[in-house]
Amino acid sequence: MPMKLYHFPPAPNPAKVLAYIREKGLDDIELVLVDFFNQEQTSPAHLARSPRGTVPVLELDDGTCLTESLPIIEYLEEQFPNPWMIGRTPLERAQVRSRERYIEMNILSRVIRLVHATRSPLGLPPNPGVAASEQARLPEALSHVNAMVGTGPFVCGAQPTIADCTLLAALNFARFGQIELAAEYAHLQEWFDQFALRHLQT
Ligand SMILES: N[C@@H](CCC(=O)N[C@@H](CS)C(=O)NCC(=O)O)C(=O)O
Incomplete structure (x- = not known):
């Protein structure tokens, strides 16, 4: 099976x-x-x-x-270790996991709370207070990850890793929730267009 x-x-x-x-x-x-x-x-x-x-x-x-x-x-x-998507050495794995955790906690989690506070696909009631506080905190993390993919082309350099998968989930759910990516995050937009769209189902 x-x-x-x-x-x-x-x-x-x-x-x-x-x-x-x-x-x-x-x-x-x-x-x-x-x-x-x-x-x-x-x-x-x-x-x-x-x-x-x-x-x-x-x-x-x-x-x-x-x-x-x-x-x-x-x-x-x-x-299924090949192709590797976490890292080949303990150091590489720690670095990839650090970026993945950063994106999960500072972008994906915030986008999830923001979407559920504005256009919840689970039908949760709007919560303007939560929406405002998440919206206020997102730019710092977006700028940080925008710089990462700017030197990329992927989040951790030359090869896609699990950090790219988490970033994709975040930006895709933002798009689903009609949250626009501001023009200043041009590297993130380029990353999304080039890497991410090949995985999207929505
Ligand atoms: N920590 C879990 C979270 C799983 C989770 O909450 N999934 C959401 C969809 S993204 C869900 O199934 N929500 C349904 C619900 O809460 O009723 C994970 O990373 O897989």
Whole structure:
């Protein structure tokens, strides 16, 4: 039985894993849609895989389910080390993970809160206070990562890594939530156009 990745296209955490799978060429992993618009995430079948009703879920060939995006990626990287997407040495892996964590905490998490506070695809009520505070904090991180991809072409240099996958999930969810990338982040826009669009499903 092949491994299965349960996902929902607009959702950013599965988007991170999907970008990774495509970049690695892991075509044998079966992609299974969990349709949030039809509440499939709360079906007994999905809750058996993910007790909190979340995606992504990676179901292994023995039925074991992994329910956290980054551990799913780390698991796959150990199973399929080539082409490398975390690093070849302890130092390289620490550097890639540092940038990935920075992007997750300072861009992706903020974009998720901002989108859910303005145009929540889960139907959450608007929250102008949260929206304003996340919007105020995003520019510093966007400028920092704009400089990273400016010397890139990828977040960590010459080769795409898991940091690019997390950045893709963030910018794609921002686009889904109609959050414009300001013109001053020209390197980020170029990175998005050149690297990211080949992974997008929404
Ligand atoms: N920390 C988890 C978060 C998973 C998560 O919250 N996924 C969202 C989609 S991006 C979800 O399934 N939300 C449904 C819900 O909260 O009801 C991960 O990184 O995979």
